[in-house]
């Protein structure tokens with residue numbers, strides 16, 4: 001049970017998995033401060049979440065933006081929860097029809113998914129360390145990876161590298177922050193119905209569907225949020241990456257025609 005003044009920073013919380021997490025936290029009495037890049041999406045998110053939620057515009061990879069979001073969070077209560085859902089999808093072959101993968105795109109994907117996650121963790125942890133412990137912990141940080149961290153498909157070199165980095169830093173972060181009574185856990189989702197995947201072309205979607213096992217459908221964001229809520233409430237889960245994928249193991253994606 002979180003203390004009544006608990007605030008959670010939810011990055012990417014204006015849509016998809018992050019919005020579902022913000023909604024779940026709100027229902028449990030936690031004030032979600034949602035960080036996102038788009039003012040318009042932020043407005044829409046607040047419309048669906050209600051007045052208790054807070055939106056802050058910003059980029060997770062930007063030190064000033066994240067610092068400002070943390071300042072806002074602290075004005076609303078005690079920051080005990082961070083859920084990093086901000087991230088960008090990306091698919092492009094290493095050598096495609098138009099030549100080699102653009103180096104700048106590789107850097108962009110790493111910056112949003114990996115550097116951004118680390119930036120939020122480092123700045124939030126420093127604030128959480130000042131909390132009075134509640135039930136022997138000062139805070140919990142949940143990051144979001146992907147199955148691509150383990151079985152990246154053709155066209156996912158950049159995305160897999162970014163999510164693999166999130167997985168790899170989970171244990172060293174948890175080990176270091178243990179001394180401050182802060183847990184760090186990563187969730188690796190399989191296929192979930194969110195705005196990000198709405199743009200996946202039909203052929204690619206049908207190919208992904210072949211990898212479904214049981215249940216034979218894509219996940220609902222609320223099922224992801226349910227796992228995050230369990231992680232937040234269960235002090236024994238720490239330093240680990242949990243898959244939530246209905247037994248999916250992604251195939252190589254050799255027929256994928258990303259360029």
Ligand SMILES: NC(=O)c1ccc[n+]([C@@H]2O[C@H](COP(=O)([O-])OP(=O)(O)OC[C@H]3O[C@@H](n4cnc5c(N)ncnc54)[C@H](O)[C@@H]3O)[C@@H](O)[C@H]2O)c1
Nearest residue numbers: 012015016017037059060085086087146191192194195196
């Ligand atoms: N949906 C899936 O099937 C799936 C599978 C595996 C992993 N994931 C991961 O889950 C997370 C959430 O994905 P989603 O499907 O809900 O996507 P989404 O596009 O609905 O939500 C992601 C949000 O992050 C925001 N964002 C992106 N870069 C940002 C930045 N630099 N700063 C601040 N905000 C930023 C976007 O604006 C968006 O609102 C992502 O990290 C994604 O890689 C999703």
